[in-house]
Amino acid sequence: MNKPLFEVRHSPIHGFGGFATQRIRKGTRIIEYIGERITSEEGDRRYDDDKSEHPHVLLFVVDKHTVIDAAVGGNDARFINHSCEPNCRAVLDKKHVYIEALKTIVEGKELTYDYNLTRDGKETAETEKQFACHCGAKTCRGTMFAPRKEKRKKLIRASEAIVVKLTEKKKLVLYHERWGRIICIYFLYSLHSG
Secondary structure, three states, X not given: OOOOOEEEEEOOOOOEEEEEOOOEOOOOEEEEEXXXXXXXXXXXXXXXXXXXXXXXXXXXXXXXXOEXXXXXXXXXXXXXXXXXXXXXXXXXXXXXXXXXXXXXXXXXXXXXXXXXXXXXXXXXXXXXXXXXXXXXXXXOOOEOEOOOOOOOOOOOOOXXXXXXXXXXXXXXXXXXXXXXXXXXXXXXXXXOOX
16 A cells, blocks of 8 residues: 555644655645535535634635535545645646645645635634634735735826926926826926026
8 A cells, every 4th residue: 555645743834734754746636635515505504714713724615516524524635734835736626626736845844735715805804813824934924815806006098188287396297187186296406507
């Protein structure tokens, strides 16, 4: 029988974690994430995250109708912790979820993947605290939630009307007519002595 690729033991990140028992090459499918397949509504009923200070993340979304509950019939994949700088990733293949190595992992290294928990736009500071990340990575975002989508700033197009005004105090003001606001101000200085 083949030696398992990882073992479960105490983790400095959180609770228990999965640690490589041998060198794992990049691209290796390490384990399938298994458990009972249920509806998302059943998952919400089973796990009321609002009542738990430190909710366990055991549900894995397969599609809009199905989640995997690793607490029921799950395997050791449920112990692989979240990290903002993971060495693994979750791969969905024909409605099966696999944990795959993103890079070559040395023996003894903890296996991690980014949980990228779905945001619904209603997250509060308390919710963020419940799902706090303790991975310790330099780029740790402090949460297991997916990164917030940044609003893109609208670039000014040359074709848009910009009003230029020279004030009495030698300020050149660029004013965007449609937006109704000042874009920038330049201070002009006299080039000749007066």
